[in-house]
Amino acid sequence: MDIEKDQVCVLIPTLNEEPTIGGLIHRFFELGYSDILVIDGKSSDKTREIATTAGARVVVQTGKGKGNAFIQALSVLEKPYILLLDGDGTYDPEDAVLLLKPLLMGHDQSIGNRLVQDNYSSFHRLNLTGNRILNWLFKVAHGRYLYDILSGYRAFTLSSLKRMHLYEEGFGIETEISSEAVKNKDRIAVIPVKYGVRVGTVTKLDPIHDGIKIGRTIYRLAKLNNPIFYFGLIGAVITMSGVVMGLYIISEWFKKIDHIPLTILSMMLVIAGLQIFMFGIQSDMLLAYQREMLHEIQNLREEVGATNKSLNE
Known part of the structure; x- marks a missing residue:
């Protein structure tokens, strides 16, 4: 038994995702999802126009950063289940049902685990190593190994999101979500998902600079968890x-x-x-x-x- 798709809000934070956002939205509609919310960080290309034409609800972000987009979205979410993913086309919409199914079985959150062998070719060696180090650091600091704390493909119950206190403005938002889930003792399912190579857009993540910032975030958040x-x-x-x-x-x-x-x-x-x-x-x-x-x-x-x-x- 699967979650009814009209009970799901597909949440996509975007920033200059013109080459991929239209096809991504169309694919979710084809799969039966009717509520797609795009939070756009003031893209300089045609991301908003394409998303609107494709049939998604589009909200222009007031602040900057992926974290701010997610936090802003919390104030307008109403559906009992939320599916979060990036708009760069690296995640497969068909994996959505795998992430949503554990929520029907009592879990509060599902994390799409990219760090499986089938996806290794989609990562630079530095990124793969950095992800493993940060996952290990999170386990040491917060006492729980979640396999892929930086995954941008997740599913939540609305009630679990309402319990979270989120403040991170940038890429540290995934780390803060994971930290809050551990602090709230949420039931978390880790589901292997497909992860593809980014096509048509340039990554906004600097492996060294952002990796250090995420590491600092993991340590700082441990003040409340550990x-x-x-x-x-x-x-x-x-x-x-x-x-x-x-x-x-x-x-x-x-x-x-x-x-x-x-x-x-x-x-x-x-x-x-x-x-x-x-x-x-x-x-x-x-x-x-x-x-x-x-x-x-x-x-x-x-x-x-x-x-x-x-x-x-």
């Missing part, structure tokens, strides 16, 4: 700096050379690092308590809702 990792790493760096400095001081002491100011600094660094690490442990305990309280509140809401429903019947 504070012991976030603060622990800071504490470990500061503590190790103090220890290394202390070893230098000891080696100099054997040479009858005293470094009193450095000794004081070394001790201060070790103490500060340990304090930051302890703060991370305390934050982790508070986060666990907060999550337990939210879980109890959610259970209480569900019980009250079920009681009210039975009374109304």
Whole structure:
């Protein structure tokens, strides 16, 4: 059994996708999807005109960046299921049903996993390696391996999106979505999908620059999901700096050379690092308590809702 396609909104953020957007929209219509929403980031080509002619709803983005487009779209989404994909033609519309099906089985989100062997030829070696490193970093920072956190092909329930607090303006939006899903304990399905070579448009992603930004985003978001990792790493760096400095001081002491100011600094660094690490442990305990309280509140809401429903019947 599949989700009824008129219950799905196909959401496509675009920026100068003139060569591919028309064919992509037509293909979704052919597959039976009736609600296609294009959020356009002020394209300088004919993307908006082509999308409108093809029959999609087109909204001009007020801000800049893919993240801003997605966040803006949240205010106009009404269908219970949302399918998100890029407008560059790299994703296959026929895979949509594979992503949507887990939502009918109780999942909150599906991620289209591009990083399967059949798709390796569509990646530059640097991009493939970078994706693997960022997936591993996400697992270390957030405690869950999602195989392809940067995938632009996803399906959501509207209720899961409403629970998210999203602020990332650019390509970090996929990372933030993944982080929010883990934080909210969403049920996530990872589905292998086809991924093709970009045709007719130039990639907007700089592997080095954007990869570093995404890595920073993963680490920054860990402050709310895994504070012991976030603060622990800071504490470990500061503590190790103090220890290394202390070893230098000891080696100099054997040479009858005293470094009193450095000794004081070394001790201060070790103490500060340990304090930051302890703060991370305390934050982790508070986060666990907060999550337990939210879980109890959610259970209480569900019980009250079920009681009210039975009374109304």
